[in-house]
Amino acid sequence: MKNLLVLIFSLAILSLSLAPALAEAKEGVAVVVVDVQGDFTTAQKGSLAVPNTDQSYLENVSKATEQLKKAGLPIYAGQDWHPADHISFASNHKDKKPFETIKLDDGRTQVLWPVHCVQGTNAAQILVNPALITKVIQKGMDSKFDSYSGFMDDGGAKTELDKVLKAADIKTLIVYGIATDYCVKATVLDGLKEGYNVYVINDLCRGVADDTSKAALEEMKQKGAKIWPSLDLDNIKNL
Numbered sequence: 001m002k003n004l005l006v007l008i009f010s011l012a013i014l015s016l017s018l019a020p021a022l023a024e025a026k027e028g029v030a031v032v033v034v035d036v037q038g039d040f041t042t043a044q045k046g047s048l049a050v051p052n053t054d055q056s057y058l059e060n061v062s063k064a065t066e067q068l069k070k071a072g073l074p075i076y077a078g079q080d081w082h083p084a085d086h087i088s089f090a091s092n093h094k095d096k097k098p099f100e101t102i103k104l105d106d107g108r109t110q111v112l113w114p115v116h117c118v119q120g121t122n123a124a125q126i127l128v129n130p131a132l133i134t135k136v137i138q139k140g141m142d143s144k145f146d147s148y149s150g151f152m153d154d155g156g157a158k159t160e161l162d163k164v165l166k167a168a169d170i171k172t173l174i175v176y177g178i179a180t181d182y183c184v185k186a187t188v189l190d191g192l193k194e195g196y197n198v199y200v201i202n203d204l205c206r207g208v209a210d211d212t213s214k215a216a217l218e219e220m221k222q223k224g225a226k227i228w229p230s231l232d233l234d235n236i237k238n239l
């Protein structure tokens with residue numbers, strides 16, 4: 001009996017001494033899940049559904065996010081969150097159709113999209129278990145500016161993301177989500193510009209089109225992002 005108590009006591013001490021080491025290994029690393037929302041998925045028959053975003057894709061994203069959370073990483077989730085009069089909706093422009101491109105008064109080019117991710121609608125909800133999410137970072141709330149990047153909109157107005165990451169002393173980002181060729185790309189490129197090390201998990205990303213997704217991955221790589229084919233938890237330990 002005494003030996004058993006000594007053993008239990010020793011195990012308790014051992015687990016206590018291991019815990020900080022484990023936490024330390026993860027310090028400075030965070031996950032950014034980009035726009036995994038109903039309107040962008042075929043699973044939810046979204047208005048702007050990106051190919052191959054079916055239920056099994058969502059399950060893979062959920063599983064990976066759960067594993068990363070269990071590994072001790074904070075999870076930040078981007079959420080496209082537009083007012084009904086948003087500039088990116090084709091229906092807000094006379095005689096324009098989705099996927100056409102227009103020139104705005106200030107010279108910017110704007111791709112027009114179907115109405116999507118309208119604030120407060122079910123289709124704008126994030127499809128990752130809220131219990132896993134450290135903080136939701138919303139974007140695209142200014143009707144005059146689109147915001148592919150999770151860091152800032154097309155007018156240069158910053159979201160909370162950089163501030164929140166810096167406050168948590170984050171230096172390295174693991175990024176995946178929708179869409180490779182738009183919001184993932186813009187978020188990754190801005191993350192690099194802000195000085196973060198950025199890792200992209202390719203098989204947890206989905207793009208609007210193959211050619212633009214391929215080009216986007218190439219550009220992210222050239223600008224300094226590391227592209228991982230899939231999530232490998234052993235790699236995370238070595239970050």
Ligand SMILES: [Zn+2]
Nearest residue numbers: 080088117140
């Ligand atoms: Zn949008």
